[in-house]
Amino acid sequence: MDLVRVLIAVLLPPLAVFLxxxxxxxFWLNIVLTLLGYVPGLVHAVWIIAKK
Structure with missing residues (x-):
């Protein structure tokens, strides 16, 4: 299931964090990071998924 979330994170990082x-x-931090730049939002989303 984490692999699916990582794939979602590549497409839409806030959605992966929400899930x-x-x-x-x-979630709100990831939206801000994604708006500031795609890569920071992506890194944060993958970190959140890997942490849990």
Missing amino acids: QVGIGKH
Whole structure:
């Protein structure tokens, strides 16, 4: 299941974080990071998925 979330993270990082932790501080942080640049949002999403 984590492989599917990583693939989703490559396409839409905030969606992958939402599926992992729901709406919370990590979700909103990921949206901000993705708006600032795709790579920071991607790295954060993969980190959240790997951490759990």
